Amino acid sequence: MQCQNNGVKMKLKKIKRPFQKYDLVEVIWDDAAGLRDGWKATNELPDPYIALSVGFLLQAGPEHIIIAQDVDAEGSHNGRTQIPRGMVKDIKILRKKDGEKKAKLVTKTKELVEKAIQEVQEVD
Numbered sequence: 001m002q003c004q005n006n007g008v009k010m011k012l013k014k015i016k017r018p019f020q021k022y023d024l025v026e027v028i029w030d031d032a033a034g035l036r037d038g039w040k041a042t043n044e045l046p047d048p049y050i051a052l053s054v055g056f057l058l059q060a061g062p063e064h065i066i067i068a069q070d071v072d073a074e075g076s077h078n079g080r081t082q083i084p085r086g087m088v089k090d091i092k093i094l095r096k097k098d099g100e101k102k103a104k105l106v107t108k109t110k111e112l113v114e115k116a117i118q119e120v121q122e123v124d
Helices: 100-123
Strands: 002-005 008-011 024-030 050-060 064-071 077-084 088-095
Touching (some): 024 064
Antiparallel strands (some): 024 050, 024 088, 050 064
16 A cells, blocks of 8 residues: 655555444534634624534433544544534444454454464463
């Protein structure tokens, strides 16, 4: 795989995509705290501040949804955003989470690798 940076071609090492435990979603929502520009005259109404967020859907509860910007193969996450349900205008799934069959395969592969490492260490 190649990438171009400022006209310079760089060859990137191909790596395997980590297991995806959560759906990747796009959320359009009304950010009540997003109004800007300070003081307004009485005849100037502020425009609503509609936000677009993309992240991994960690939780879809009755009061809030929570998305994360980063996740790893085990499901740990970083950079979370909590959005009140009443403010959500639309949610679209961009990529479904990986299925259970793949999860079992990843777990089995991890177990086999750990066992192989242990056997190699025992030989030394």
